[in-house]
Amino acid sequence: MRTATKPRHSTTLAYIDRVNRAIDYVMPRLDRPLRLTAVARAACLSPFHFHRVFQIIMGETLADFVKRQRLDHALKLMAREKPPSLTRVALACGFTSSSDFSRSFKQRFGIAPRAFDLDAWRDRHRSKLEASMPRATRLPPRANPDRFSVRIRELPARTVAYIRVNNPYKGDAPVRAVERLMAWAEPRGFSGNQWLGYQWENPELVPLEHCRYHAAVEASNFTPSGEIGCYRFPAMLVAQVEVKGDIHLELRALQWLYGSWLPRSGYVPADQPAFEAWIGKPFAHGYERFELHAQLPIKRA
Numbered sequence: 001m002r003t004a005t006k007p008r009h010s011t012t013l014a015y016i017d018r019v020n021r022a023i024d025y026v027m028p029r030l031d032r033p034l035r036l037t038a039v040a041r042a043a044c045l046s047p048f049h050f051h052r053v054f055q056i057i058m059g060e061t062l063a064d065f066v067k068r069q070r071l072d073h074a075l076k077l078m079a080r081e082k083p084p085s086l087t088r089v090a091l092a093c094g095f096t097s098s099s100d101f102s103r104s105f106k107q108r109f110g111i112a113p114r115a116f117d118l119d120a121w122r123d124r125h126r127s128k129l130e131a132s133m134p135r136a137t138r139l140p141p142r143a144n145p146d147r148f149s150v151r152i153r154e155l156p157a158r159t160v161a162y163i164r165v166n167n168p169y170k171g172d173a174p175v176r177a178v179e180r181l182m183a184w185a186e187p188r189g190f191s192g193n194q195w196l197g198y199q200w201e202n203p204e205l206v207p208l209e210h211c212r213y214h215a216a217v218e219a220s221n222f223t224p225s226g227e228i229g230c231y232r233f234p235a236m237l238v239a240q241v242e243v244k245g246d247i248h249l250e251l252r253a254l255q256w257l258y259g260s261w262l263p264r265s266g267y268v269p270a271d272q273p274a275f276e277a278w279i280g281k282p283f284a285h286g287y288e289r290f291e292l293h294a295q296l297p298i299k300r301a
Helices: 010-029 036-042 049-057 062-078 087-090 098-109 118-131 173-188 247-264
Strands: 150-157 158-166 195-199 212-218 229-235 236-245 267-269 275-277 292-301
Touching: 010 036, 010 049, 010 062, 010 229, 036 049, 049 062, 062 087, 062 098, 087 098, 087 275, 098 292, 150 292, 158 173, 173 212, 236 247, 247 267, 247 292
Parallel strands: none
Antiparallel strands: 150 236, 158 212, 158 229, 195 212, 195 275, 236 292, 267 292, 275 292
């Protein structure tokens, strides 16, 4: 993707606003047909102009973006402890048939889904993630040296204001996005609300350059514009772990949640992103120590 992380003029801001609306329309609807006219309508543009704007901002066409998101979601389903059948994966990801899914999968990954080595794929991406954070350490299976414990919580529906950051593992763009969102939130009385960070992609399955981080704060009765988007999450059940330490402790908490706790919990991941729910304002304790709750949306298996 080639989205600018810091917009420079009003035209770019307006385009980002339209693309935000389009992506927010697409993401919860990957399991159903998505027509250009409907997505363009959600973005408040004509189909012709929307197609050009989307490609300028995202560096790919809407059709390519949707197919990539569907295949990334398919990998997440296939990576579950008890994965659904490939036919169910295909339908859950918006493909018209298992053969349509298999053809698209092979086109992207060079091999049919039945022959795909998911463990090797995950190991390669995990290694790249760890290389981007040199002091990261991988927990052995079922190890819990940090004594993490899970609290199951029911969260109400919530609306957030967000700034989307592409390729968040490169540079300090997420920190700068939080700073810009804070500057927007403070005069509107939102800065004391719950602050969140989340991304739809799993960096152990999706190339880091295709991941998108969202800096967000709960907000209400505001009009999204420019790089400030608006998204409403439904009520959800989450497994929550408290983290008070550096980024590497947070990564270990997520490893433990997904790799040790989840397979034995009786739950499976819900189709929502995992959240960083900050305790207080983001980076209130500096950039080396975080205080937050890692929240994994779940549902009964």
